[in-house]
Amino acid sequence: MSDLGTGTVIGLEVHVRLATVTKLFCGCPAVFGASPNSRVCPMCLGLPGALPTLNGDAVRLAVRAALALGYRVERTSEFVRKQYFYPDLPKGYQITQYAHPLARQGSLRVPDAAGGRRVPLRRLQLEEDAGKSVHDQLESSSLLDFNRCGLPLIEIVTEPVLRSPSEARAFLVRLRQVLERYARVSDCRMEEGELRADANISLVDSGGVTRAGRVEVKNLNSFAHVERALAVEERRLAARVAEGHAPGAETRLYDAEARKTRALRGKEEVLDYRYMPEPDLPPLRIDEASLRAAADGLPPAPAEVERRLIEHHGLSPQEAARIANTPGRAAYLEATVADGGLPLARTASGLVLGQLAAERKRRGLESEADLLPPAALRRLAQLRLDGRLSARTAARALELLFRLREPSPSDVDELVASRQLTQVAEPAELERWIRQALAAHPGEVERYRAGEERLLGYFMGEVMRASSGRADPRAATLLLRALLRSAEG
Numbered sequence: 001m002s003d004l005g006t007g008t009v010i011g012l013e014v015h016v017r018l019a020t021v022t023k024l025f026c027g028c029p030a031v032f033g034a035s036p037n038s039r040v041c042p043m044c045l046g047l048p049g050a051l052p053t054l055n056g057d058a059v060r061l062a063v064r065a066a067l068a069l070g071y072r073v074e075r076t077s078e079f080v081r082k083q084y085f086y087p088d089l090p091k092g093y094q095i096t097q098y099a100h101p102l103a104r105q106g107s108l109r110v111p112d113a114a115g116g117r118r119v120p121l122r123r124l125q126l127e128e129d130a131g132k133s134v135h136d137q138l139e140s141s142s143l144l145d146f147n148r149c150g151l152p153l154i155e156i157v158t159e160p161v162l163r164s165p166s167e168a169r170a171f172l173v174r175l176r177q178v179l180e181r182y183a184r185v186s187d188c189r190m191e192e193g194e195l196r197a198d199a200n201i202s203l204v205d206s207g208g209v210t211r212a213g214r215v216e217v218k219n220l221n222s223f224a225h226v227e228r229a230l231a232v233e234e235r236r237l238a239a240r241v242a243e244g245h246a247p248g249a250e251t252r253l254y255d256a257e258a259r260k261t262r263a264l265r266g267k268e269e270v271l272d273y274r275y276m277p278e279p280d281l282p283p284l285r286i287d288e289a290s291l292r293a294a295a296d297g298l299p300p301a302p303a304e305v306e307r308r309l310i311e312h313h314g315l316s317p318q319e320a321a322r323i324a325n326t327p328g329r330a331a332y333l334e335a336t337v338a339d340g341g342l343p344l345a346r347t348a349s350g351l352v353l354g355q356l357a358a359e360r361k362r363r364g365l366e367s368e369a370d371l372l373p374p375a376a377l378r379r380l381a382q383l384r385l386d387g388r389l390s391a392r393t394a395a396r397a398l399e400l401l402f403r404l405r406e407p408s409p410s411d412v413d414e415l416v417a418s419r420q421l422t423q424v425a426e427p428a429e430l431e432r433w434i435r436q437a438l439a440a441h442p443g444e445v446e447r448y449r450a451g452e453e454r455l456l457g458y459f460m461g462e463v464m465r466a467s468s469g470r471a472d473p474r475a476a477t478l479l480l481r482a483l484l485r486s487a488e489g
């Protein structure tokens, strides 16, 4: 779109369900998939006379989310009624926050090619979810399920600073990582609507003046939908501008099957929500003790963990991102490496991301640390680094170590010695294996001598087999060449 001198500006409004046992203002269980209208009570159905009781655990999780995203938590915030009519909203209003939200001015660092970009966050508020309309079960009418009414949500609003559909997606991926794996405030199952986004997009010229938009695309519930819907809108708006139009604000829905958006309503019809203070709930006060409780055990942000892995432990950005995928894995690597130096960190990281990650997944364990204590991994990585274990024998050693319960570093040494796993560079022993391999394949030796030099790799494979993977590859290759040459003459 550079020919038009325009750029794209995207903002996101994200709703995330907090992982509480009960709903935000009543004792109904907060469960997914229960039979319709079985998890409801007079409060969440909005029956007259029912009074809300604020769920303290939801407040704790919301504050924890705010701290994980660098927000300033307000000591006092207020609930309001946002009034509108919709069939899935039995009370006729939603209890949310407006002028005095729970937290302001957060930020989230999103990875990009230049090493990361800080996306400012405007506000974070605590609110209840609405029910769900089901349109595809009966031909002529819709059904309503109120189980979702009153589930606790946080709403996170970014400044409109994202510059492309792919950056919007990267933001959401990072947000989910922080909330699900680092702060652990939500399960963030997008297919169950636990993390959903509304995205607004505008096109601006080089001076920042809006040329098209701001168009809002509602209710996107997968990373792919967010990126595709925004790309569709970006192209549609650019085409309109190129035709000489200046499309105005409107709200659209994304049709994932058709990969198109369609108009829902014009933004001109701004709904008047007639916000009013919620008379049945006092202002929400967060004291020092509840701030501390919410912050308990909160790990540093993934961007910070990645930076330390790169700068202090010498990992590549890709390795660092994979290690920092969960805070547990990053802590495990750091405990393993301690201050062992860069080569040790990279060797250990390779083992963690390779065989350990695969085995953890296979066994359905929470963390790689459940497979092997850091001290034992450190000993193994050291042996690999010293060249005493080859890639193959290190893999074999890991396989055997996985069968032991909490092996110690000396268990690693014992196992390597008893199973004869150390690499051998000793010439007499190497020669024995090489001669064995050559004697078994006289035909190939002939062909090698006739000029088929690529057979060297084949012989090396045979030598490795004869030595059960213990032959030092460098020393063995040199000796193999020499023996093939000398046999020639």
Ligand SMILES: [Zn+2]
Binding pocket: 023, 026, 027, 028, 039, 040, 041, 042, 043, 044, 045, 150
């Ligand atoms: Zn209820």
